[in-house]
Amino acid sequence: MSSGVEAEIVLDAAVVLTLGMNRVLGRGAGLAGRGADALAALAEGRAEARAAALAEVRSQERALREVVARNARIAALAETRAKLGADVPLPERLMPDERPAAELTAWCAATDPLLDEAERRLSEHLAAEVSAEIFDVPAEALRADVQQEASRADGDDGAVQSNLERIMGRLLPDASEEERRAVAAAARLLVGAGTPEEAEAVLQEVRLRIQDANGRTERRREDERRLAAERDAAEQAEAERRYVLDSITAAFEDMGYEVQAGFETLTADDGTVTLTKGAWPDHSVRMRVDDAAHVRASMVRERPAESEDDRRVDVEREEEWCAEFEAARARLRDVGISSEVAWRLDPGVRELPVSAGSRQTRARAGQRERGRERHK
Template sequence: MSSGVEADIVLDAAVVLTLGMNRVLGRGGEAAGRGAQLLAALAAGRAEARAAALAEAETYERAVREVLARNARAEELARTRAELDADVPLPAPLTPGEETVAELTAWCAATDRALDTAEARLAGALAARVGEQVFALPDRVAVPERPAAPDARDALERVLARLLPDAAGPDRDAVAAAARLLAAATTAEDADTALTEVRLRVRDANARTRERRADEKRRAERAEAAEQAAAERGYVLEAITTAFEELGYEVHDGFETLTASDGALLLTRGDWPDHSVKMRVEDAGRVRAAMVRGRAARSADDRRLDAEREEEWCAAFERARTRLAASGVASEVTWRLDPGVHELPVGDPARQTGTRGGRRERGRERREL
């Protein structure tokens, strides 16, 4: 980008953590309060207080995420319970609020035990259902050639109890089909062969279920990463907007065909009738800016005015960097074009594509972090 500047951006860990907590739990409650403490300590420049607040918040955030993971597991088991119409108690979800880290950790440990018990009972309910569906024959299936062998139905239910309760319908059907072979077995050898097939199908079904769980977890992690990246870029955009508005610029969302979601901003001033600055934030990691003219320069006076405006802009950019640093947005200039080196490009004279009301609303949200 000609006639401009590029800078790499690094968000302070306190900002990143605060955005994550507020995104997960919303802007109310304990998480938002801790986030506000973090930013207050950061703004005050108290290194020791900031480090202590950050460490405390990181510990709290980990505990909160553990709670949310248990809530999600309980929700999944609740869906399985409803599908099986099983009378299996599940622990109530917890919405973190005033609890200490120790209390949250203790809740997670107790909930783990309850969820493990519930999952085992649901697996037993599934095994019993499959067994009831399969054995339309007498209540017990005898194995005459091996009278000392375990009862076929009891052996089947022990194997079926290993089937994960959230196994997919096709996997359950495959297991049931193998179980029906056992119900029809008339010899010990046939029974052993059928039971072995049930074991293999249970093993395969569980493997696919665990793979599906892992896929769902990866999708959730990717979605969370995308949401966090969007929150971070939004924070940077709002911080830039606030910094330059405080320096006397008007900041508009988007320019040309771009929108604010693309990280594009247009900076103007009332005393700059022919000049503006196009700025774009790329993935909250880099900012690019360039001064443009609304019409082509026509004289030496125009080009001299260009250089003056570029000097003003460069000085304002440095002042804005200081303001951004106070908000936890550190920047390092990686490329700069000195004023007057190149003729300014001509940009779109249209100045505003966004609304100041939207920016004021986002500003309120940012101040509530």
């Protein structure tokens, strides 16, 4: 990049954490609460106040993520409950709003055993359905105490049914329909078992199929968690990029620049903006932000330099831009965006390039003029 600068960007921890909280709470990219306090303490050099505010932000963000995880588990169990047609109570999901971290953490601790119990009861419901189908017993009669009742029953059928109920209770309730059918198919072989040995061989096959089904279910759960984490990371990266773009736009607008992107919005979706000033009829600055990690800026001319006076003005504009870029870096530090210049080209070292947009505009104008000449 000629006549320009490249810098590495680092977002302050308070910005990163607060952007994450804002996404969970469904807000924009503005900073509020403890995150703003941490940034203010950073700007004022108050180390202890900053550390305390940042610790509070971390606690709040961690608690919010824990609530989101429980809400996702409640939703998944509710879906399983609907598929099974089971009458199993579930806790209500919590909308975190601006509740303190301690309250969110307490809700998570109280909700975990309720979710474990709901999952256990859903597994029992599934086991009861399969057992009822095999032994032709109404499913309503096979509740959580069926194992205890069956253990008191006389004869081998009661013992076999009890063992099947206990083994089937290990099947995860969100196993797929195909996996549940495979387990049920093995369990139905008990009907034809003529000896205890044959029954035990069938039960062993049921155990193996449940282990296989649970393994696939756990892997599916892990895949879903991984995809959710990837979506979260992508959303966080976009929030950080947007925060940097919005902050750069605000900083340069406050310094008298017009920020344009060639779209209806002030900032382009690809992170490219153009900075212009009323006192710069022949110059502009093209700036690009990549993934909230790098910023590149280059001054360009709107028309070719035609004289030594034009080149002298170029150097003056470059010097002015360099000074104002440093002023903008100071402004951005106050909102948690620090930068380190990785590469810089000093004013006057190279001739300023001409804006590609200006060349295209002139080319189109020339084509139109030639077209008019041909039709005269």
